[in-house]
Amino acid sequence: MNPGEKTCSNHPVSIIVFDVSHRRSLNLTYGKVKNTDKKKKVLCPDPVKDTCQTFTGTFTWYKDLQFLPGEHDVELWIDMATKKDEGIYTCMCTWTHNNREYNSSGSRELIVPEEVIHKDIQILTPTDKEQFADEGSSIKLNCSIFCGINAKSKCDASWLMNGKPVSQSKGYSQSTNMVIESPSKNTISTAILTIDKVSVEDFQAEFKCVGDGFFTQKITTLTLKQRESIIPLVIGGVCVLVLCALTVVLVKWFAIDLALFFRPYCQPSSPNKDSRVYDAYVVYQTHDMDKATEDMLSEFVTKALPCVLEDKAGYRLFLHGRDAIPGEDRLELVEEYIKKSRRLIVILTPGSESEIATTQTSAMEEFDWQVGLHHALVQRDMCVILIQLGETGPQGYTHLPPGLQHLIRKSPPLKWPKGSPDALSWKSRFWKRVRYLMPATPARKYAQSSVV
Missing domain, CATH: 3.40.50.10140 (Toll/interleukin-1 receptor homology (TIR) domain)
Structure with a gap:
């Protein structure tokens, strides 16, 4: 090619036109901005940034299609971001070519993760050292711990029996569950140990509720105590009722006899004035x-x-x-x-x-x-x-x-x-x-x- 000669090349470009309703579609964004930093930085997508820098354009920013005044940099900074700052941020560049004005834009989704606070483990239940049970009956032992706020990563509750993990053996089963309460976001982990049939060995065993957290571990011990039989109490109550009923019947039947018996001892002290x-x-x-x-x-x-x-x-x-x-x-x-x-x-x-x-x-x-x-x-x-x-x-x-x-x-x-x-x-x-x-x-x- 001789000096001074120019060449033209054809590049096929596919243009897809979306309806205006797709302006907030996540499929049309340049990824997500997600980190735990308190100060968030949203970068203008590279295609828009390069075009704007090439043609010396002007940047403007929008959040959820709403104009953000005073924001004209290639980067958008958000101090102390909260859940309210989440949304789709659009970087728009206005540039001129051959005396004609053009707009180029690109969007990113900002996600503000919820605050995570790990605290020392607190055992909520059991609160007592002993729990009553009946031999031969079924019982559920509840181990609940508090780990912090949004503390999903390390918050585990479990039961130990005589220092060993409770296996899924016959007669014993353990289920776990984690709940984040609303609106406090408190993280509660619960382990429920189910004993299908309480035996004599269970009254001699030592059950430990174990709470594992991000920083600490806590353990509380629980033992089962034989509930006193209510049969003697029932028999005693029935005997008292029978005795009372018998007394009422006897008093009613012998009321006249009792009255005649006590008459001589209940005479008025003053002489009979009749x-x-x-x-x-x-x-x-x-x-x-x-x-x-x-x-x-x-x-x-x-x-x-x-x-x-x-x-x-x-x-x-x-x-x-x-x-x-x-x-x-x-x-x-x-x-x-x-x-x-x-x-x-x-x-x-x-x-x-x-x-x-x-x-x-x-x-x-x-x-x-x-x-x-x-x-x-x-x-x-x-x-x-x-x-x-x-x-x-x-x-x-x-x-x-x-x-x-x-x-x-x-x-x-x-x-x-x-x-x-x-x-x-x-x-x-x-x-x-x-x-x-x-x-x-x-x-x-x-x-x-x-x-x-």
């Missing part, structure tokens, strides 16, 4: 009875009542056939005798249920009932003791006066056990209940003249 001289006024029906009922009533009134309540218990009863003075006006003196009595004993017989309401031939006997019930229900100055002789019959108590039916609903009558060995025994259940309803202290015994 001026009533009879402990009970006895009322009953005597008309229109069959022979059997009449004999039963006679036996109870003349024999059983006086024998038990008067002779053995020391009470004083008023019985019309025995205590009324001949010639007295009964209608005038009934109320006086009732006022002098502390209880009203009502004797119900198989024939008394209908006669009280239907018969008009026993006005005097019916008057006793009326006066006694008036004092018991209206004036409320005496208690009523209901005693049933024989069976009630199909009509029950429906034919009795309403006041007496009311008393029966409140307190069912006591049934005298005629014909049984307990009929005249003052220690029988029947007579104990009668004595329980009688006054605690028998009335003073006055001379017959003072009563009249």
